[in-house]
Amino acid sequence: MRILIKNGRLYDGSGDAPMMADLLTDGGIIAKIGAGLTDDADEVIDASGLAVTPGFVDIHRHCDLALMRDPDFGELELRQGITSTIVGNCGLAPVPTRNDAAFDEYMEPVLGEVVGGLTDYLSYTAALKAAKLPINVGYLAAAGAVRYAVKGFDPSPCSEDEINAQRALVAQAMACGAKGLSLGIMYKPECYMSLAEHIALAEEAARFGGVLSTHIRGEGNSLVQSVKEVIQIARAANVRLNISHFKATGISNWHSAVYEAIDCINAARAEGTEVTVDLYPYAGGATTLLSLVPPSLQQQDPAFFATDLGRDALKAELEREHEGWDNMAKSIGWERIIISSVSMASHSAYQGKNLQEIAGSAHPVDMLAELLATEGNRVGVILMSMSWDDVHAIANLPYAALISDALYGGGENPHPRLYGAFPKAIREWVHEQKRMPLETMIWKMTGMPADRVGMGDRGRLQAGKRADILVFDPKMLRDRATYAQPRQMATGMHTVIVNGVKAAQNDTVNCLSAGVALVK
Known part of the structure; x- marks a missing residue:
């Protein structure tokens, strides 16, 4: 498969200023880069007004x-x-x-x-x-x-x-x-x-x-x-x-x-x-629920946190600073700790809410202890830290x-x-x-x-490198995912080429098998 990308502004991945040039791929490799290429190709992409970059x-x-x-x-x-x-x-x-x-x-x-x-x-x-x-x-x-x-x-x-x-x-x-x-x-x-x-x-x-x-x-x-x-x-x-x-x-x-x-x-x-x-x-950032627990208590069985002894121990440990461990509850506050994922259907309503909000009139440590006791570490959290x-x-x-x-x-x-x-x-x-x-x-x-x-064979637009290439308008490329609505796809990719194969075009993915394992 030979793809000729014409009239693009090439950003070669080195940090150098872009240049106007054409680019030819052949069999998964960047074959040529230069002005006015006229080589035969299976497909020609007009990149006028668009950026051409490494993947x-x-x-x-x-x-x-x-x-x-x-x-x-x-x-x-x-x-x-x-x-x-x-x-x-x-x-x-x-x-x-x-x-x-x-x-x-x-x-x-x-x-x-x-x-x-x-x-x-x-x-x-x-x-x-x-x-x-x-x-x-x-x-x-x-x-x-x-x-x-x-x-x-x-x-x-x-x-x-x-x-x-x-x-x-x-x-x-x-x-x-x-x-x-x-x-x-x-x-x-x-x-x-x-x-x-x-x-x-x-x-x-x-x-x-x-x-x-x-x-x-x-x-x-x-x-x-x-x-x-x-x-x-x-x-x-x-x-x-x-x-x-x-x-x-x-x-x-x-x-x-x-x-x-x-x-x-x-x-x-x-x-x-x-x-x-x-x-x-x-x-x-994002991490797991257990990261909110001091190392001294991380070895405890989940059932421990369902007991008065467990809750009291957790509360005492979270009310003080620890050498070499970040006490996120103390350093950013419960209102900045958001539940992102749970494994139990009965807890699904907690997703997207912070621990202070979930706890209501109760102490947030009690809610943390409940989640630890019932879910173990099968809870994800977002920390606005x-x-x-x-x-x-x-x-x-x-x-x-x-x-x-x-x-x-x-x-x-x-x-x-x-x-x-x-x-x-x-x-x-x-x-x-x-x-x-x-x-x-x-x-x-x-x-x-x-x-x-x-x-070293990827990440650059150079002859002889692997043909992982993007074509897009930088001003039209948009992330749509937010904390409130995170499952929103990005938009604005004109063409995505993986190993010389056109994997996506105009926000439509048409090949999910062009990648390779980067192993021996």
């Missing part, structure tokens, strides 16, 4: 299972221009696993319903290769899943044999083609891991040339300390470091903590440690890439970033607020993230 590269989504489970997977991704993604983020992944209910329940708010038959990275890689993929998909080894496979949720220190078993699992993933290792130090079981344990796993990623992508321990009062922690891990392991969804949460930390953290990052970069960050274009000034400061960093951090846990009210992160960034930051030129924004969505995860 968007989202290196942080949680569609590990959705891509195998959901028959319409790819539609909302292609509609917003995403042609490649990386899964296995935040230390959370479906493999390796013990195939037990506790692990499945813990992952469900992030990954959605579990897919059977997956046990380790060999089986996941085989399933990824066998799947009909609408977009290109690579993955990271996930430290939390690795630790769970060896030790479950046991908080005790790992023995040397247990650390070596974890090393072997990370090495298996890297040998299968994983792009690196993700950490989710905020979450169990990683919150129980020692510095030495994290360094050991990061060394395996470094041995294969991978990246270390980290959900840090704390993004609020402990932000600076947590950034220093992952820099220490990266230095010790001699690995490239990317800090995922970098931000400062908690009202008392706004306009201050993030700038101190940036100073730490810049100092590390000046000393030779490769440190980068990514972010999403929203001031609210950030300052727009801080978000904008991060976006302007020359090493900050754009991501979505989209969760696929279901529910009536997912975070709108699932449907609209990339169009939203272009609409708001380029056109409405004029914070950066389009070529810079495109770079942060394409070439920059592709390079970060070793995807």
Whole structure:
């Protein structure tokens, strides 16, 4: 299949100014770029007045299972221009696993319903290769899943044999083609891991040339300390470091903590440690209900929270600050914690409401305890925790890439970033607020993230690169998803090409099988 794109304004994904040129694809590769191309083609696309860019590269989504489970997977991704993604983020992944209910329940708010038959990275890689993929998909080894496979949720220190078993699992993933290792130090079981344990796993990623992508321990009062922690891990392991969804949460930390953290990052970069960050274009994040519970209580059985002892313990712990853990109830308030998904039909009315509103005249801790007792961790939450000034400061960093951090846990009210992160960034930051030129924004969505995860054959419009290409009018590209109505598709994509195949045109997806597995 040969496609000739004529008369477009090409943004090549490098951050350089655009140029007027034609582009020819041939067999999934960009064959030529130049003025006045007259080569024969199976299809000619007139891009007069339109931007031609690389396909968007989202290196942080949680569609590990959705891509195998959901028959319409790819539609909302292609509609917003995403042609490649990386899964296995935040230390959370479906493999390796013990195939037990506790692990499945813990992952469900992030990954959605579990897919059977997956046990380790060999089986996941085989399933990824066998799947009909609408977009290109690579993955990271996930430290939390690795630790769970060896030790479950046991908080005790790992023995040397247990650390070596974890090393072997990370090495298996890297040998299968994983792009690196993700950490989710905020979450169990990683919150129980020692510095030495994290360094050991990061060394395996470094041995294969991978990246270390980290959900840090704390993004609020402990932000600076947590950034220093992952820099220490990266230095010790001699690995490239990317800090995922970098931000400062908690009202008392706004306009201050993030700038101190940036100073730490810049100092590390000046000393030779490769440190980068990514972010999403929203001031609210999304996570699981259990993240509201201090680590000291996360090991409790759900039934514990149905008792007076459990409720009293939870209330006492949430009324104080904790070293190394973000107490979101205290730092942002119950009215900023919104229930996004539940598993029980009897709780469906809670979706889209904040915990203060749901509790009514009762104490919000009592409502939190009820949800923990009846649903365990099968509840998703949205946290309105950030300052727009801080978000904008991060976006302007020359090493900050754009991501979505989209969760696929279901529910009536997912975070709108699932449907609209990339169009939203272009609409708001380029056109409405004029914070950066389009070529810079495109770079942060394409070439920059592709390079970060070793995807060097994508993310650029250059002869010889893979033909993942978008054609659109930047001023007409629209995100429609909001917190009130999140399940709204983006609009305005003229053409989406994945590996040389026209996958979507004029907001209609017509091919859900043009992607490939980015593995060995």
